[in-house]
Amino acid sequence: MEDEPIMDVAHLGHVEILTPKPDESLRFFVDVLGMTESGRQGDSVFLRGWDDYERYSLKLTASHTSGLGHAAFRARSQQALERRVAALKASGAAVGWHAGELGHGPAFQFHDPDGHLLELYYETEWYQAPPDLRPALKNQAQRFPARGVNVRRIDHFNCLAVDIRANREFFERVLGFRLTEQIVLDSGVEAGMWLTCTNKSYDFAYTREAHGVGGRFHHVTFALDSREEILRAADIFLENGVHIETGPHKHAVQQTFFLSVYEPGGNRVEVANAGARLVLAPDWKPIRWTEAERKKGQAWGLQTIESFHNHGTPPLTEAQRGHKA
């Protein structure tokens, strides 16, 4: 009889991204993406989609550069949090407890093998909409804004990592994430991984960093309700002078219908929709994509744009750019 799955992480809570252009970035997230500001603290503004149940799903922090501040997962219970903290401590990845971030209780911070900062918390603040943002239907966190792209909730994030396999094993063994899809090169080297702790087919993905630089960020993705809304989002990005990198199109991997843009601070932001697709099987057999299959491009034949492999944040220095794995 196999070991039972670890079910201690409930879902992705929020992502902190750094921006060297905080005002323009804020206008992008509020006016173009349609997010709502729900708090400020220090150099950070906290933002939310209209159906995120927690106070926020994005922490936008002014910085000298771009990239990921941290990503945070919510544990399923206080006991579940404590079990994972014990496992993290045993793994050598632990940074330690961090208190005082707006909107949630004590968080245990740790580094993945690539050096990204992550945290796990349980106690959280449920969003309470002020009167002018109260929804008409009580099973919705906040009024639909009808402004810009109207992103609904955070969906997933994507980091770059030098050693995908090491990161995969860390998240599977220490935190109980399940691998749903991966890319494995002909050499056997893993080049991409999609992991979940929910019935979404992934809560985050790591793809391969080609320049040997740890800790870089690829994108954060917000969910919209339909592919039609993502097409309309493309119109809205165009009208607002936002750089559209690629899409709308359908990824072969995970079949996500995606649209990728760069926010003013340089970070890639994606809006996406996966229809009614869920991974319900508790023993899902990971899909392994080969090099030959990935060369076919996206689902309907769009070739993967070069910058999708190369653009990460923070940007590489000249010296780093010279290094090629």
Add this chain to the structure above:
Amino acid sequence: MEDEPIMDVAHLGHVEILTPKPDESLRFFVDVLGMTESGRQGDSVFLRGWDDYERYSLKLTASHTSGLGHAAFRARSQQALERRVAALKASGAAVGWHAGELGHGPAFQFHDPDGHLLELYYETEWYQAPPDLRPALKNQAQRFPARGVNVRRIDHFNCLAVDIRANREFFERVLGFRLTEQIVLDSGVEAGMWLTCTNKSYDFAYTREAHGVGGRFHHVTFALDSREEILRAADIFLENGVHIETGPHKHAVQQTFFLSVYEPGGNRVEVANAGARLVLAPDWKPIRWTEAERKKGQAWGLQTIESFHNHGTPPLTEAQRGHKA
């Protein structure tokens, strides 16, 4: 510190419905709904949506009447199955082990307090598409049929029950389902419950049986990828002479975009879409709808059709119809 949630049931597996018109019902599910036949056994035909990962999600059984044969949930693991069997035996609801149904291993059968037959199993047969039904993308169970309504997968089912509260407590306590929304009358009597074991906002619902008759069935629902596909489904039902009971419209409860029809055997079948809505909070606070709120009708004001409260299968006898709770 609160008790930790029971996480032993993974998802709804399949529903068996009875039909007094097996040939017409089969044509409805295959030609109009776009399902695929994946097996026969005795008086039953097994059917699947193009993205159900198990061999089937619907068992259609010839019978003298209509209604629910049984509904089946898949456990998260063998150990999880055994834990729930122990709990079911302790609860007094147990019927016993049942082996030999196509497509899955031993199932433990039990009755809910209203008398519906349910079962729990772990071992299952993953669907293997024959060559002509192989999908172009390997992360999909079966080729998209491009026939009729093209339902993707089973989504949920809905039963009638005389005592909603007793049924809710049974599913919560014995099986670990979580209540996400409910209707509570001014008298305090519970009139509807929506329960989940996944990140879908419900895997099944029970609404109140007004005639004191146990074990009746309200509907089974299949998921489509977009609201646009549900609108098109309405066109297809119209063209095929299928009785459209109500919709397309958006339920206030759960915000499901729905369309309800009667299949030839008399059972209500629904196609639905919930956009990107998921219940991710492990400690979701159930939404309680009052009588006054429900009188407002559906989300955009459509009055709930009378037959939605009264039509269940099997149909009531004359004597039963006289009895009114």
Add this chain to the structure above:
Amino acid sequence: MEDEPIMDVAHLGHVEILTPKPDESLRFFVDVLGMTESGRQGDSVFLRGWDDYERYSLKLTASHTSGLGHAAFRARSQQALERRVAALKASGAAVGWHAGELGHGPAFQFHDPDGHLLELYYETEWYQAPPDLRPALKNQAQRFPARGVNVRRIDHFNCLAVDIRANREFFERVLGFRLTEQIVLDSGVEAGMWLTCTNKSYDFAYTREAHGVGGRFHHVTFALDSREEILRAADIFLENGVHIETGPHKHAVQQTFFLSVYEPGGNRVEVANAGARLVLAPDWKPIRWTEAERKKGQAWGLQTIESFHNHGTPPLTEAQRGHKA
């Protein structure tokens, strides 16, 4: 050989509606419908959808009551205008030339047999977007607003009329409109007419006034690009406390996907989409709907709501309400 069709009217230009609540009505059209203000004159504010090519498509005029101010059609050429003016003068319907309305040249005003004020003009002012409203694509009149419902352009209007047949014959014979669909009661009395001068299946409709009162208004309709946007519009109306009268649903007549609301001044406003449906046949054979067919309700079975037959603007007086045709 048949007479050749009159092709002198090019399209519906604008509709003037009266409102006793000008400030609230203006906020509705700008903030909720997503229209843009493009001029003011006297008691009127001029408004436009983002793809109306003329300066405006809606004139909103403060008044002691609600209803239609006038509706205006653009002629195909100066000569076409003069031909129709001659025909109008000959018909006895002429009111006379009217100059000085914002945004277009001299207009010839006339009354239809039911007493509605209409006008025909040729010279017009093409909309010139100010810098902040310039579109990214030069084949679009104005930047997509990404605010509220985002109506694209005026589509059609609908009046009530006591004698449908007399009005139909007037528009066909004097102005060259073509009948595409109609409702004819078992008694032979005409109860509804849909007329076009374009490839749209109708540019306006008249339905029967049951109270013998002339000149009343039923609704003005703005086009959206997809049914998905109309569903989203329903959410937005709900969030903004706008009264949804009926829909979203699909009319059997013309197969329009519609959603009807009341603006704060009491006038009915519709948003609608007809997909790729066009009437391309120059000799289209009008569709005649019978009483029995109309009793089936809308396309997918929704019963036509009572207020759809009774609510018009301006509202009836007590005395008028007593009168029933």
Add this chain to the structure above:
Amino acid sequence: MEDEPIMDVAHLGHVEILTPKPDESLRFFVDVLGMTESGRQGDSVFLRGWDDYERYSLKLTASHTSGLGHAAFRARSQQALERRVAALKASGAAVGWHAGELGHGPAFQFHDPDGHLLELYYETEWYQAPPDLRPALKNQAQRFPARGVNVRRIDHFNCLAVDIRANREFFERVLGFRLTEQIVLDSGVEAGMWLTCTNKSYDFAYTREAHGVGGRFHHVTFALDSREEILRAADIFLENGVHIETGPHKHAVQQTFFLSVYEPGGNRVEVANAGARLVLAPDWKPIRWTEAERKKGQAWGLQTIESFHNHGTPPLTEAQRGHKA
């Protein structure tokens, strides 16, 4: 006072395409595109979308090669036909009357300056659906097939031409088509033209033939009701092994949402949707796209695929391929 517009051509009627693989091409149009066979004559099969009002919109003819057989427009009236025949005779483009093609009356054939064969007719056969294809709603030509891509109606076609300007002037002057958009190179040479005789923003387009070979064909396009259906069409093409050349994406020119594939005979076929966009202005000012603007690619930044400029039918011979304009 300007000359009045010629309004004698009503709409595109049908396109004949040649295929060296008639059986495979037929299966593509029937099983994948969802068209209905409505006649056979000689080496040709006649096909229709579910809302084409005439008997057919596509004539598929077995041949030794691929390409355009002919394209046919319907005149607005018998008199209109006779006026255009007189103008064609005067222009030197006339081929002569052709009778006996299935489904319509006498057609006057002519060549455009590039050598494509075209025809104009008035009398036509309205499609009469057999009992099993009768629609539920009487304002629809045929039952919605719910098979494959379900194309609704023919929308437009696109030819290649060596001298765009000569062709534009021919269609404008002799037949009264109106130019809505065009591409003009920095050299002043015209590289593309979009012409209409309806309120659709184009009924056909000609783009530049780079190899100096006359009479070649670029694509025929069928309309779908929504962008969502075009995305789904991409899935269906993928599942059926149909070569997807480019899209789904939005053209900058005309803002058409398009998806281009090759049918088995080698001809490019497009499915497209333009939302509620219509050209209603009788004096529309043509949009002129510059070389620099076209280098930006499609609306949302997709680079125009090389084959879109080079692939036409019939394919070039080796000798022709060497020649480059």
